[in-house]
Amino acid sequence: MIRKATELLRQWDGPLTRDLVLSPGEFGLGQVPEKLVPDQTTRTVCGYCSTGCGLQVHLRDGVAINLSPAADYPVNLGMACPKGWEALSVLHSPDRASEPLWRNEAGELKPVSWDDALKTFCSRFQNIIREHGLDSVAFLSTGQIPTEEMVLLGMLTRFGMGWRHGDSNTRQCMATAAVAYKQSLGFDAPPYSYADFEESDLLIFVGANPCVGHPILWERVLRNQREAKIVVIDPRHTETAQAADLHLPLQPKSDLDLLYGLANLLIERGAVKQEYIDEHTNGFADFAEFVSAWPLARIVAATGLKAAEVEQLVEWIATSERVSFWWTMGVNQSYQGVRTAQSLINLALMTGNFGRPGTGANSITGQCNAMGSRLFSNTSALLGGRDFTKPEHRQQVAQILGIDETRIPHSSGYTYDQILEAVRRGEIRGLWIIATNTVHSWMQRDETRETLAKLDFLVVQDMYHTTETAQEADLLLPAAGWGEKEGTFINSERRFGLLKKVARAPGVALADSHIFRLISHYWGCEALLAPYDHPAKVFQLMKRLSQGMPCDITGIEDYAMLEQAGGIQWPLPAGSEPPAVERRLFADGKFFHADGRAKFLFDAPLPMPEPATDHYPLILLTGRGTVSQWHTQTRTAKSAVLRKLYPAGAYLEIHPRDARERGIQPLEKVEVSSRRGRVTVKAMITPTVGRGQVFMPMHYGETNVLTLPHFDPHSRQPSYKDCAVQVRRLNQENQP
CATH class of the missing domain: 2.20.25.90 (ADC-like domains)
Incomplete structure (x- = not known):
């Protein structure tokens, strides 16, 4: 091999x-x-x-x-x-991983051959399994490699190596949206096209800052020719909020109170599409009774908003022909994110804002291929958006792949947080991390590093050897990055886009797909992946895996068709008419539940797990910092141009009055502490954050020293945007 x-x-x-x-x-x-x-x-x-x-x-x-x-x-x-x-x-970048590295007895990462690296990979993991069982190993994958590579990894780990536990870092950004759509609409199906930004009369952004997070989508908003109004619901006065017609700066995590209250006020006003509700949904009567407990006074008390602001939004929703609701991490990264997302879906359903131009309850995805991970990675969903727990779905996949159905697990196994918890308690002893930087991106950074140190064997597969997680590895496998391999990504609007190879990976680094195929040989399951020796062949497999599912792409002939069309949105079943440039779902009012109807889903709001106290009086919010930064800066920090466009070190945004009460001056170093740790950062004094709140960008390692590990019960997505902190001015002699 x-x-x-x-x-x-x-x-x-x-x-x-x-x-x-x-x-x-x-x-x-x-x-x-x-x-x-x-x-x-x-x-x-x-x-x-x-x-x-x-x-x-x-x-x-x-x-x-x-x-x-x-x-x-x-x-x-x-x-x-x-x-x-x-x-x-x-x-x-000079810190590209260009050859396999093995940690020697002196604790140093030293080069080894691919042969030695892969023999070590297999022997160490197999020894752990022999001694501790299949539940003692796991993998953590990514939303940043091509879909074809995700398919191979999922097949290799689940069906070839027999591993039961594996998840993707998509759990940190999109699990909430995926679960919300599945439960409400019957499938993980963002309904919109980017054209809807241009065709709405009223765009409502909840916990979303596209000016920074998705600037090209904001450009699409600016192309709107319908004199649309823009509403931003966000505790911070973000760049997007500054451009809005109405900004509702609600108290952190009071979203559900506001959204349930909006539903109640719209019902009281008679601003619902009863015919649409009756023909296309279930559960509205129970929902209407539930939200009747949210009069205007309760909304104002819970959110801190002014009554006139709430009434203005109700008026605009009631009188606008085309309303679109948009959300991203401010909703998803919440301990009650699924129900918050579903409250937006409920509003769109009850007002008939589905399936028409400029409408929808629309989740904006995070990573370049998070949608590919959601549908084809074999982590939370079985290949093609199927369910591990359904016998008919396991039978379908087994038949397509030509394998024994018993090789397919009956569940998706542990989620990301459960995998790390199993490492902490000594149940999981070996871990393979692919194209993600767990030490930086997970909560309680210092404890996460200590958790990984408990492993008997840690393998990291990445394009850089300098990430915080790579530095903890026992074995580092060098991978090709974007532009050094082929495949497809699936974007927010469900569009398959074509990734091409325009550069050669450094040294002996390999595309992840090549690494997976080599591991299959050394592990002894080579036959499973042998037919798929080129991404184009995996794409043909993906078509068969999608057949009959809501994400059916059997009508996409090949990569050439994607090239000619400028990408194609799913679904496109075989026999379809040539696809329009942009398409939305649910124009026929038929959803993906067995009865074709959408569901109204709801639960009572929950209290914030860690509210402000006398000792920790401020609520820490986190999010994207600048357009030029991306996630843990694994790549963006390598660009001299991008580094000039954002602050070099970690900083904290704090309201002027909160700063004045603490004697804090602009750009002064301050100590930020939570129950989990403390860090030193520069203070940025700005009224864009509310009183009693502070903000730190997620791109800096200091931020996740502070954050609280808590999770949505339905999606197991972490809630990064609420924890209690204290901010103190350092002693003058400690200032630079």
Whole structure:
């Protein structure tokens, strides 16, 4: 197999005049493309956020030298944010993982061959399983590798190696939306198209700051020609709130009180579409009775909003023809996020704002391929958006793959938080982390590092050897990154976009798909992945796995069709008419539950698990800092251009009155403490945060020293945006 791997390297990672651009006519199943001609340009999709922008990569003598936004791509229409413009530069960072590294007896990571690395990988994990059972190993995956690689990883771990526990870092961003859609609509199905930003009369953003988090989507909002009103519901006066017609700065985690109250006031006003409710939904009568307990006075008391602000929003919803509700992490990352998301779905259903242009209850995804992870990674859902617990779904997958059904687990196993908890109690002894930076991104950073130290064996597979998590590894496997391999991403509006190889990975780093296939050989389950030796072949498998499911893509012929169409939204079953550029779901009023109806779902709001106290009087909010930063800065910190566009060190935003009470001056260093730890950061004094609240961007390692580990009971998604802290001025002699 090492000889085969070398052949693969020569074929796909050989001279830079080979396999960098594929024209529509050259895309074929496993076909080796022609050499590049000099000064050629090709289109690919960006690998940062879920917007899924098209980028034109410009090559000279077969080498990618620059890029620009693709003017003909239906997502971004010639626009790109700073991260997209700098996507190539981060590939050339000197800290790229270019060879396998093994931690020796002296505790140092030293180079080893792929043969030694993979023998060690398999022998160590297999020894742990023999001694402690299959429940003693697990993997943590990502939303940032191509869908085809997610399929191979899910097949390898679940069906080939027999591992029972595995999850994706998508749990940290999109689990709430996925569960909310499944429960309410019958499938994890964001209903919208980006055209809906341009076609709404009223856009309501809840816990979303697209100006920073999804700037190209905000550009789509600015293209709206319907004189639309914009409402932002967010404790912070964010960049998006500053551009809004109405900002409702509610108290943190009082969303449910406001949204239930809006429903009640709309019902009292008679501003519901009863015919739509009767024909297309279940449970409205019970919902209406439930929300009747939220009169205007209760809304005002719970949220801290003014009555006139609430009444204005009710008036706008009641009188607007096309209302769209948009949310992202401010809703998803909550201990009651699923019910909050469903309260937005409820509002859209009861006002008939589904399936028409400019409408919908619309979750904006986080990572570039979080949707691919939700549907095809074999973590929380069985391949194709199926359910591990359903015998008929296991039978379907087994038949498609030609394997014994008994190889498919009857559950998805532990979620992300449960995996780490099992490590803490000594149940899980071996862990494989792929393309994610757990030490930085998980709550209680210091305890997370201590948790990983309890493992008998930790493998990290990443494109950089310097991440906080890679530094804890016993074995580091070097992986190719965006632009160094092929495949597809699925963006927020369900669009399959084509990722192309425009650069060669450094050293002997391999595409994740190659690593998975090599591991299958060393583990002894090579036959399972052997038929899928090129991403295009995996895509054909994905089509079969999607057949008959709501995400059916059997009508997408191949990569060439994706190239020609500028990406294609699911679903597109075989026999469909040529797809429109942008399509939304539920135009026929039929949802994915067996009876074709959507459900009204609700629960009473819960108190904040860690409210402010005399000792910790401030509530810490977290989120994106600037357009130029991304997640744990694993990539964006490698760009000299991007580093100039955001603060170099961690900082805290604090209201002027709260700062004045503590004697804090602008840019002064302060100590921020919670029940879990303390950090030193610079103070940014700004009225964009409310009194009694502070804000820290998630991109800095200091933030998750403080955050509280608590989770939504339905989605198991962490709630990063509420914990109690204290902020103190440091002694003057400690100031720089």
